[in-house]
Amino acid sequence: xxxxxxxxxxxxxxxxxxxxxxxxxxxxxxxxxxxxxxxxxxxxxxxxxxxxxxxxxxxxxxxxxxxxxxxxxxxxxxxxxxxxxxxxxxxxxxxxxxxxxxxxxxxxxxxxxxxxxxxxxxxxxxxxxxxxxxxxxxxxxxxxxxxxxxxxxxxxxxxxxxxxxxxxxxxxxxxxxxxxxxxxxxxxxxxxxxxxxxxxxxxxxxxxxxxxxxxxxxxxxxxxxxxxxxxxxxxxxxxxxxxxxxxxxxxxxxxxxxxxxxxxxxxxxxxxxxxxxxxxxxxxxxxxxxxxxxxxxxxxxxxxxxxxxxxxxxxxxxxxxxxxxxxxxxxxxx
Ligand SMILES: Cc1cc2nc3c(=O)[nH]c(=O)nc-3n(C[C@H](O)[C@H](O)[C@H](O)COP(=O)(O)OP(=O)(O)OC[C@H]3O[C@@H](n4cnc5c(N)ncnc54)[C@H](O)[C@@H]3O)c2cc1C
Numbered sequence: 333x334x335x336x337x338x339x340x341x342x343x344x345x346x347x348x349x350x351x352x353x354x355x356x357x358x359x360x361x362x363x364x365x366x367x368x369x370x371x372x373x374x375x376x377x378x379x380x381x382x383x384x385x386x387x388x389x390x391x392x393x394x395x396x397x398x399x400x401x402x403x404x405x406x407x408x409x410x411x412x413x414x415x416x417x418x419x420x421x422x423x424x425x426x427x428x429x430x431x432x433x434x435x436x437x438x439x440x441x442x443x444x445x446x447x448x449x450x451x452x453x454x455x456x457x458x459x460x461x462x463x464x465x466x467x468x469x470x471x472x473x474x475x476x477x478x479x480x481x482x483x484x485x486x487x488x489x490x491x492x493x494x495x496x497x498x499x500x501x502x503x504x505x506x507x508x509x510x511x512x513x514x515x516x517x518x519x520x521x522x523x524x525x526x527x528x529x530x531x532x533x534x535x536x537x538x539x540x541x542x543x544x545x546x547x548x549x550x551x552x553x554x555x556x557x558x559x560x561x562x563x564x565x566x567x568x569x570x571x572x573x574x575x576x577x578x579x580x581x582x583x584x585x586x587x588x589x590x591x592x593x594x595x596x597x598x599x600x601x602x603x604x605x606x607x608x609x610x611x612x613x614x615x616x617x618x619x620x621x622x623x624x625x626x627x628x629x630x631x632x633x634x635x636x637x638x639x640x641x642x643x644x645x646x647x648x649x650x651x652x653x654x655x656x657x658x659x660x661x662x663x664x665x666x
Contacts, residue, residue, distance in 0.1 A: 341356070342354055342355060342356050342357075342480065343355055343356075343357065343358040343480050343481055345358055356480065356513075356516075357480045357481070357482065357513050358480065358481045358482070359481075359482045359483075359484055359509065359513075360372075360481065360482065360483045360484070360487045361483075361484045361485045361487060361502070361506070362487050363485070363486045363487060364376075364469060364471070364486040364487065364490040366483065366486075366487035368481060368483065368487060369473055369483055369487050369488075372475070372478050372481060372483075374473050374474055374475045374478070374483070375473070375474045376471045376472070376473055376474075376490075377471060377472055377473075377474055378469065378470045378471030378472055378490075378536070379469075379470050379471070380467050380468070380469050380470075380471075381467055381468045381469075381470075382467055384431075384467065384468055384547070385431070385432040385465055385466070385467050386429060386430065386431055386432060386465070386466045386467075387428065387429070387430050387431075387432045387436075387439055387443065387444060387447065387463065387464075387465060387466075388427065388428065388429055388463065388464055388465075388466050389427070389428050389439065389444060389460055389461070389462055389463025389464065390419055390422065390425045390426070390427055390428070390460070390461040390462055390463075391425060391426060391428050391441065391444060391457045391458065391459060391460050391461070391463075392423070392424055392425055392426070392457065392458045392459040393416055393426045393428075393455055393456070393457055394455065394456040394457075394458065395454055395455050395456065396416060396426065396455060398418045398424045398426070399418070400418070401415065401416065401417040401418060402415070402416045402417075402426075403415050403416075404416075404448065404451035404452045405451060406451065411549070412431065413430070413451055414428065414429070414430040414447060414448050414451055414452075415428075415429040415430070416428055416429075417429075422461070423459075425459070425461055428444055428448075428457070428463070430444075430447050430448075432447075432465060433447070437465075439463040439464055439465050440463070441457060441458070441460045441463070444457050444460070444463065445457050468491075468492040468543060469490040469491065469492075470490070470491055470492065470536055470539075470540050471489070471490045471491075471536075472488075472489050472529070472532055472533055472536055473487070473488045473489065473529075475525065476488050476524060476525040476528055476529050477521070477522075477524060477525050482509060482513075482524065484502060484505040484506055484509060484528075485498075485501075485502030485505055485506070486498060486502060488505065488528070488529075488532060489501065489532035489533075489535065489536060491535060491536045491539040491540065492539045492540060492542070492543040493539070494539050494542035494543040494546060495538055495539045495542045495556060495560040496560065497535045497538065497539050497560060497562070498539075500562055501531070501532060501535050501562070504528070504531070504562065504565070504658075505528050505532075507658045507659075508524060508527060508528055508658050509524050509528075510602070510657075510658075511602060511656065511657035511658060512524055514602070523567075526567075527567040527577075530567075531565050531567075534565075535562075538559050538560065542556075542560075563579060564579075565579065566578050566579065566660075567660060573646045574644075574645055574646050574661070574664075575661070575664065576661050576662060576663055576664055577660060577661065578660065578661050579659060579660055579661075580595070580599065580653075580655040580656075580659050580660060580661050581595075581644035581645065582594055582595050582596045582644070583595050583636070583640040583641035583643075583644045583645075584637075584638070584640055585622070585634040585635060585636055585637065585640075585641055586634060586635040586637050587634055587635075588628070588632070588633055588634070588635075590635075593634065595607075595634075595641060598618070598620060598634070599655050599659055601657075602657050603617065603618050603657055604618065604654055604655060604656055604657055604662065605618045605619070605620070605654070605655045606618065606619040606620070606652065606653070606654050606655075607619075607620055607621075607622050607641075607645070607647075607652070607653045607655070608620070608621050608622070608651075608652045609621075609622045609641075609642060609645070609647040609648065609649060609650065609651040609652070609653075610622070610623065610624070610648070610649030610650060610651075611649065611650060611652075612629050612630065612631050613629070613631045613632055613633065615631065619631070619632065620632045620633055620634055621633035621634075622634055622636050622641050622642070622647070623635055623636065624636060624639075624642075625637055648666070650666055651664070651665070651666050652664070652665050652666075
């Protein structure tokens with residue numbers, strides 16, 4: 333994609349192939365160097381740490397067993413060395429990772445070999461598929477959408493890999509945005525930025541703190557907690573034990589035939605789901621009554637045999653909950 337032109341009802345994008353594409357929306361999921369973000373003129377605010385440079389690339393390494401990852405370092409400083417991890421579905425390539433020594437500015441095969449030779453002799457590198465000098469970026473786009481054009485993934489937020497948050501955050505961007513694009517209502521589309529930008533800012537803070545611990549070589553540098561699982565991400569705007577914007581919890585239930593199933597099985601797919609606790613579900617797709625044992629309903633229902641669903645949703649008879657297609661609570665009434 334090299335150029336885009338917005339209209340009131342769509343976007344025209346010109347591709348490097350010369351082809352012109354017209355669509356209702358454009359999503360720039362084109363990485364940290366995003367052409368779409370630059371075309372929109374959206375600042376990518378933050379820092380790039382040039383002091384911490386890594387050389388990364390995929391290469392063959394003659395003499396190394398491809399069944400294993402290999403770590404070469406000196407005994408006096410065992411955490412500082414070259415890591416070669418086997419890449420699946422390649423012709424026996426390894427991914428090379430090493431800190432780049434001061435003054436070195438190129439990512440050629442000779443440089444990779446020189447660095448490795450400083451730790452081990454007799455391992456020949458060859459067949460470079462790609463290589464690159466990586467520096468930690470901590471950057472957040474000031475807008476995640478302008479009109480009909482949206483940013484997702486590293487195009488919207490770039491952070492250090494500590495904590496393994498980048499890809500997961502990008503996938504959640506896509507999941508948050510997809511159903512809103514399908515719906516098309518302006519309020520929903522606006523909520524993409526307010527929900528995901530706040531989440532990305534949090535992820536930037538967490539991964540930066542973890543990187544700092546790594547740099548400081550603190551004892552807990554490799555420890556992770558709930559915050560890196562992203563299961564506690566919430567878009568709530570009100571207080572309460574479980575409110576709209578919270579991630580919809582799972583619970584084991586029985587279907588109308590008495591077979592074990594889970595609420596997550598009801599939610600799976602690109603549709604919203606409605607649960608009505610103790611009441612007949614309304615006549616709409618993917619609406620279920622959640623009933624106590626011994627009860628049944630003329631409409632679709634599940635049985636909350638052990639009470640886990642009522643407990644997880646803090647629900648009593650008459651509570652109605654709508655679960656959004658991305659697995660978050662969209663609405664709740666009692
Ligand atoms: C060393 C390292 C380790 C990491 N470890 C983890 C980890 O453990 N867990 C984790 O969750 N994340 C990790 N990440 C982060 C993760 O790799 C990124 O967050 C993720 O790849 C971002 O995905 P993306 O699709 O947004 O962008 P990208 O992966 O950058 O993909 C963008 C795509 O857009 C294409 N593109 C760019 N410009 C154009 C254009 N003009 N036209 C058409 N196409 C274009 C590119 O070719 C590319 O295919 C790590 C990153 C690094 C550097």
